[in-house]
Amino acid sequence: MSARFPSKLLEEAVNEFASLPGIGRKTAFRLVMHLLRRDSGEVRRFGETITRLREDVCYCSVCHGISDTAVCETCSDPSRDRSVICVVENVQDVMAVENTRQFRGLYHVLGGIISPVDGIGPSDLTIAKLEEKIREGSVKEVILALSTTMEGDTTNFYIYKRLSGYDVVITTLARGVAIGDVLEYTDEITLGQSIINRRLFSLQTGRP
Amino acid sequence: MSARFPSKLLEEAVNEFASLPGIGRKTAFRLVMHLLRRDSGEVRRFGETITRLREDVCYCSVCHGISDTAVCETCSDPSRDRSVICVVENVQDVMAVENTRQFRGLYHVLGGIISPVDGIGPSDLTIAKLEEKIREGSVKEVILALSTTMEGDTTNFYIYKRLSGYDVVITTLARGVAIGDVLEYTDEITLGQSIINRRLFSLQTGRP
Numbered sequence: 001m002s003a004r005f006p007s008k009l010l011e012e013a014v015n016e017f018a019s020l021p022g023i024g025r026k027t028a029f030r031l032v033m034h035l036l037r038r039d040s041g042e043v044r045r046f047g048e049t050i051t052r053l054r055e056d057v058c059y060c061s062v063c064h065g066i067s068d069t070a071v072c073e074t075c076s077d078p079s080r081d082r083s084v085i086c087v088v089e090n091v092q093d094v095m096a097v098e099n100t101r102q103f104r105g106l107y108h109v110l111g112g113i114i115s116p117v118d119g120i121g122p123s124d125l126t127i128a129k130l131e132e133k134i135r136e137g138s139v140k141e142v143i144l145a146l147s148t149t150m151e152g153d154t155t156n157f158y159i160y161k162r163l164s165g166y167d168v169v170i171t172t173l174a175r176g177v178a179i180g181d182v183l184e185y186t187d188e189i190t191l192g193q194s195i196i197n198r199r200l201f202s203l204q205t206g207r208p
Numbered sequence: 209m210s211a212r213f214p215s216k217l218l219e220e221a222v223n224e225f226a227s228l229p230g231i232g233r234k235t236a237f238r239l240v241m242h243l244l245r246r247d248s249g250e251v252r253r254f255g256e257t258i259t260r261l262r263e264d265v266c267y268c269s270v271c272h273g274i275s276d277t278a279v280c281e282t283c284s285d286p287s288r289d290r291s292v293i294c295v296v297e298n299v300q301d302v303m304a305v306e307n308t309r310q311f312r313g314l315y316h317v318l319g320g321i322i323s324p325v326d327g328i329g330p331s332d333l334t335i336a337k338l339e340e341k342i343r344e345g346s347v348k349e350v351i352l353a354l355s356t357t358m359e360g361d362t363t364n365f366y367i368y369k370r371l372s373g374y375d376v377v378i379t380t381l382a383r384g385v386a387i388g389d390v391l392e393y394t395d396e397i398t399l400g401q402s403i404i405n406r407r408l409f410s411l412q413t414g415r416p
Contacts, residue, residue: 004303004306005303006268006273006274006275006280006281006282006299006302006303007265007266007274007275007276007280008276009257009260009261009264009265009276010261010265010274010299012257012261013257013258013261016253016254016257016258019254020239020242020243021238021239021242022235022238022239023239027230029300030229030230031228031229031231032261033298033299033300034228034229035228035258035261035262036261036262036265036274038262040262040263043258043259043261043262043263044259044262044263045224046224046227046258046259047255047256047257047258047259047260047262048255048259049217049220049221049224049255050221050224050243050251050254050255050258051251051252051254051255051256052217052255053217053218053220053221053240053243053244053251054243054244054246054248054251054252054255055248055251055252056217057215057217057218057244058215060214065214066214066215066218066244067214067215068215068216068217072214072215073214074214090241091214091218091241092237092241094214095212095213095214098212
């Protein structure tokens with residue numbers, strides 16, 4: 001695919017697609033050829049959506065998640081419990097938690113996770129803003145809902161230390177055997193944690 | 209990923225990417241999040257390139273390949289041999305043949321391949337235009353360079369029949385064991401063809 005392109009326009013479009021993560025030059029070419037076969041109005045809309053996305057997108061001034069307005073729908077919803085804040089890495093995680101329909105509090109989007117390897121430190125995240133919210137005094141509980149990776153654990157620990165001087169309960173997601181998991185193939189740390197944190201059997205538990 | 213999106217703009221961009229072949233909703237989301245982290249000028253250029261691609265792209269009036277001008281560079285190059293036409297399915301194939309640096313004639317891009325399953329018949333392709341070129345009389349050889357699939361063979365056969373009344377030599381790509389192929393794993397039809405079409409051994413053959 002290192003050949004000279006018959007058209008500069010074509011080459012530019014292939015280069016743009018190939019600059020996306022996980023998209024190689026062959027795939028980029030296939031996508032561009034697909035767009036050339038599509039209706040011209042559809043392709044114009046595609047291009048304009050991308051341009052608008054980057055230019056018009058807002059970040060909610062309360063939770064720092066992506067929003068179309070200065071304060072997002074969730075943060076401006078009066079029925080949400082303002083005394084509980086769920087701390088997540090990004091907007092995908094907000095959507096994942098919202099999907100469970102088990103949480104009625106507010107969110108705080110960190111915008112990433114502490115990762116020295118990638119050069120992301122606490123000051124690159126919205127941790128100071130989170131501390132400000134807690135300092136106000138109306139928040140009773142902070143739920144740390146980060147990935148169970150080393151970076152997630154590091155970030156959890158950092159936030160825990162930073163908020164430990166305030167009058168707020170800090171919780172984290174339950175660790176245990178996932179629903180649908182076969183016990184034999186569950187890793188020993190998860191299984192060990194799920195034995196330590198075992199709870200009284202009840203017919204109401206399990207799948208919602 | 210069926211969750212309500214926190215932003216309409218975000219949702220639209222995800223939908224656009226997910227409409228591309230081979231890109232699911234999770235990948236689309238990841239690509240959009242990547243664009244949001246990119247420089248705003250870069251993302252604008254991405255969007256504009258896509259819009260321009262579809263609106264400004266030309267098809268060469270001679271070979272019907274993609275071009276920036278009314279007649280493409282290859283077709284307007286006076287050093288190319290106008291008596292030989294290589295018939296290919298699409299512009300990727302033009303690039304593949306050009307890459308070999310073994311062909312100095314002109315191309316004819318069919319714009320597809322006869323495929324009853326996909327509803328593509330001879331009239332959807334540029335076969336009539338090819339016949340016009342041959343009718344003019346200056347073309348001495350037509351090389352059929354289509355894929356060795358059933359659709360490719362059908363298209364080869366159709367073009368062969370259609371051009372058989374004209375004074376033109378019709379050739380096709382050599383079939384044989386590919387360079388680097390292990391004989392044990394070469395399919396029997398290819399291997400059989402390569403025995404029937406065996407040629408005198410020469411130290412010049414093999415890798416270019």
